[in-house]
Amino acid sequence: MTQEFYDQTLPVAVSGATGTQGGAAVRALLRAGRPVRAVTRDVSSPAATALRELGAEVVRADFDEPDSLLAALRGAGGLFAMSTPFRTDLETEVRQGTALLDAARTAGTVAHIVFTSATNADLGTGIPHFDSKWRIEQHLVGLGVPWTVLGPGAFMENYANSWTLQSLREGYFSIPMPVDRPLPVVAAADIGAFAALALSDPARFAGRRIDLASQWRTPSQIAAAISAACGREITAREVPLAVAESYSTDLAAMFRYFQEVGLTVDIDALHRDHPQVEWHTFERWAAGRPWRLDPADGRL
Numbered sequence: 001m002t003q004e005f006y007d008q009t010l011p012v013a014v015s016g017a018t019g020t021q022g023g024a025a026v027r028a029l030l031r032a033g034r035p036v037r038a039v040t041r042d043v044s045s046p047a048a049t050a051l052r053e054l055g056a057e058v059v060r061a062d063f064d065e066p067d068s069l070l071a072a073l074r075g076a077g078g079l080f081a082m083s084t085p086f087r088t089d090l091e092t093e094v095r096q097g098t099a100l101l102d103a104a105r106t107a108g109t110v111a112h113i114v115f116t117s118a119t120n121a122d123l124g125t126g127i128p129h130f131d132s133k134w135r136i137e138q139h140l141v142g143l144g145v146p147w148t149v150l151g152p153g154a155f156m157e158n159y160a161n162s163w164t165l166q167s168l169r170e171g172y173f174s175i176p177m178p179v180d181r182p183l184p185v186v187a188a189a190d191i192g193a194f195a196a197l198a199l200s201d202p203a204r205f206a207g208r209r210i211d212l213a214s215q216w217r218t219p220s221q222i223a224a225a226i227s228a229a230c231g232r233e234i235t236a237r238e239v240p241l242a243v244a245e246s247y248s249t250d251l252a253a254m255f256r257y258f259q260e261v262g263l264t265v266d267i268d269a270l271h272r273d274h275p276q277v278e279w280h281t282f283e284r285w286a287a288g289r290p291w292r293l294d295p296a297d298g299r300l
Contacts, residue, residue: 010077010109011035011057012199015100016084018047020157021116024192025080026056032196039072063096069103078199079104081115083136085250090132097136105143112146112202114195119151119184119211119263127257128250137209146206148198152191153184153213153263156285159222168230169293172237173223176244176255179236180220183258184213184265187280194277213265217282225283230291 012029016022017038029036038056040048052058061072073079081104083097104110117133125131140147158164159173167174177183194212198205217225223236241259245252271279 007077008200009035010075011037012078012080013037013039013073013076013104013110014056014080015039015061016082017051017056017058018042018045019082020155020188021082021152021191022080023047023051024188025195026051026192027054028189028192028196029080029199030055032200034196034200037072037076063099066099066103069100070106073103073107073110076104076107076110078112078202079110079114080195080199081113081140083133085129085132090128093129093132094135097133098139101136101140101143101145105145110145112148112199112206113140113143114148114150114198114205115140116150116152116191116195117209119153119213119265121151122209125257125261127254130254146202148202148205148207149209150191150194150198151209151211152186153211153265154186156185156187156214156280156282159226160289160291165293167237168226168234168291171232171234173219173226173234174237174239175219176239176241176252177219177258179223179238180218181259182216182218182221184211184215184263184267185217185222185282186212186214187285190214190277190280194274197274197276210270211263211265212270213263213267214279214285215281216267222282225286226291228283229286229289230293232293 012034014022014026017026018040026036026038036056038051038058039061041062043058043060048058059072061068083093085093117137118130121130121134137149219236223234227234
């Protein structure tokens with residue numbers, strides 16, 4: 001069935017390969033026996049070196065250099081595409097995301113694109129960084145290349161970023177959510193595994209938009225899992241939306257949507273239909289992390 005789309009011996013290009021999502025996709029594709037072309041701006045970084053040592057071809061490209069994108073995608077059969085507004089802005093995210101997709105079409109060999117967006121981004125959430133991904137989704141659908149969109153829920157990895165760690169070192173898991181309100185959370189490894197599954201069976205997944213989550217978890221359950229993993233008592237604490245607003249109106253809009261509307265993912269059906277993905281529980285994910293919560297330790 002897959003041969004109807006493209007020769008599976010052609011490499012899969014992975015954008016954002018040295019980041020969390022892209023790196024997970026590279027590793028999952030390599031485990032599946034697929035040749036991988038890891039696309040990054042810095043081919044000499046430690047992360048790029050690690051991917052090369054795993055067996056990936058590492059090539060340079062920059063979202064703001066269309067010729068470099070085209071060169072990186074020529075000869076690739078599939079593409080794992082992602083976008084981010086962080087460390088840039090929403091219009092730049094859309095411009096860069098559509099430039100990557102346009103380069104994939106122009107390359108001529110890319111016959112299946114898997115793009116990671118966000119859960120419910122197609123439902124008019126009003127969350128700025130969800131709406132920007134929806135704009136890229138719409139561009140993808142009109143591109144004329146077979147596509148699959150994955151909409152991950154809340155990243156487990158976000159609960160180990162620098163802002164969260166600062167709070168954890170004080171004994172709190174702080175989040176602008178009621179502590180008993182569940183969220184659909186997803187491990188990056190599960191996103192990568194699902195992307196590898198879709199890219200290895202495009203006949204099954206082309207033309208589909210699939211929201212992803214590994215598990216439903218409340219902030220209280222997340223705090224308990226981190227407590228068990230790091231050996232320190234961590235308590236969930238709700239932060240007022242006004243505090244989130246003072247840091248980012250975008251993130252405040254997201255948490256307001258989470259509280260007032262909520263994300264919708266049929267996790268039972270998702271896991272039943274795709275047992276090939278390991279689907280991490282939050283407890284398993286937390287247990288596998290090197291938590292460093294000594295107040296004197298500012299590193300992850």
